[in-house]
Amino acid sequence: MSSTALLLDGKALANSIQTDLTQQVQALQAPKGRPPGLAVLMVGDNPASAAYVRNKERACANVGIASFGQHFPATATQAELTQAIAALNVDDQVDGILVQLPLPEHLDAVALLNQIDPDKDADGLHPVNLGRLVRGEPGLRSCTPAGVMRLLEAYEVNPIGQHAVVIGRSILVGKPQALMLLEADATVTIAHSRTPDLGAIARMADILVVAVGRPELITADMVKPGAIVIDVGMNRITDASGKSRLVGDVNFASAQSVAKMITPVPGGVGPMTVAMLLQNTVLSYHAR
Template sequence: MSSTAQLLDGKALANGLQTELMQQVQVLQVHMGRPPGLAVLMVGDNPASAAYVRNKERACANVGIASFGQHFPATATQAELEQAIATLNRDDRVDGILVQLPLPDHLDAVALLNQIEPSKDADGLHPVNLGRLVRGEPGLRSCTPAGVMRLLEAYKVNLKGQQAVVIGRSILVGKPQALMLLEADATVTIAHSRTPDLGAIARTADVLVVAVGRPALITAEMVKPGAIVVDVGMNRVTDATGKARLVGDVDFASVQPIAKMITPVPGGIGPMTVAMLLQNTVLSYRER
């Protein structure tokens, strides 16, 4: 095949969504008498997390969302963080609360996520919101898989009756992604690190979503010609000269000539995740 896959440009779509949200906020703020508020809680000094938090706060500023972020030292205790969440749950200026993962090992992330008021769960990871997704009820949706769905919709990808394969089963991406694809009438297979002959399963996919966190896991021979490939992976790799760059879970160079559409890394799903976070915050604000 001499043709090359169309790029699914998450960055351009996310910029457009931010503009729409900014216009909504300007109108709503007149009635509400305050801007929407998002609180991102970060613990420790993970450089990748710090970069993500800066991105989120910059995006908030663009849209007109007030940031109530808090940065805790790596030694912060479970009780301190639970106290911070309880205070934010009661704070009427705050519509969304998010705990930046990963957390230091001594903290219980699940217990903290469960403390967040479900209507303020900007990441869509509270059991109540995941339960609504399972039941197909409206609610706050997990940002990364929701961003994938929004991107596919923007490029008019019809999922009805398509074979979708999700590689990865995390509660952050894999499981909610599979549920959202089912909701869109795709036939869904979930594969993961323990799946024998991953290539054979991946090759059945009309739509392949990869969220494992392993560079170049998916190579050309694992992709059906004409498939739509969504790469959720974000891996920092260092080349021979010591220069670091971001790559996905898909070997982009070998897969691009075979696929019909493919997301770049960076510039694909990353910006969409942030856009969905902002959308969830504005949705909570609107509900109030």
């Protein structure tokens, strides 16, 4: 076994997916008479959210997707946002709608997500789309776990018969990720913050997906030698000298010496999430 794991380069794969989507959009645009459209709704001035939204809009522009972004003040009401979503649901220029999370505390995010037309649900988080995933029916899929599956496929990691352990149970990543791995014929264990002896469970994984939002929680001794390690975490930490950097939920330096393949942070899963968002938008553009 090599002393250093192979890096799963999400950035390079995301770029190639974007190139492919650009060609699809160019081919479809003339017969449809318009480009695909994505509307990102952002509320308030969370700097991380603002950076994500800029990133998404830049990626849209690269592929030829029109952006119908709307930025609301932090004081926006539930009624104003509900009304904005209702208008986008019936707007023929818009194929995908996304509410940038987290929202200010006075807003009910779940109620707003439920207002989105499931066929324009670019994030794949509507209960109808999650239901389609549970039933194994076609539908828009949650972007981050779908991106993880594409990354595994690109590096010829076949989940059939493998033991996959997903650490984290959020509706954004953990639960849909477990369902997608199950659909791909892996044997799936879900662990989380209340799991006793997390290390023992993690060490059973042929494919280990970590999505808990705890910086460098997973260390080398929690990784089975030769495992595939997918780090969904994005945590900004500040060192003693006051310099900040992004780290994942996996201690990369130590895990890299044990794993067979590992995703870097940044440059692993993050770019894949954006690529899948664009793909969902183009899929609903195709379908409409």
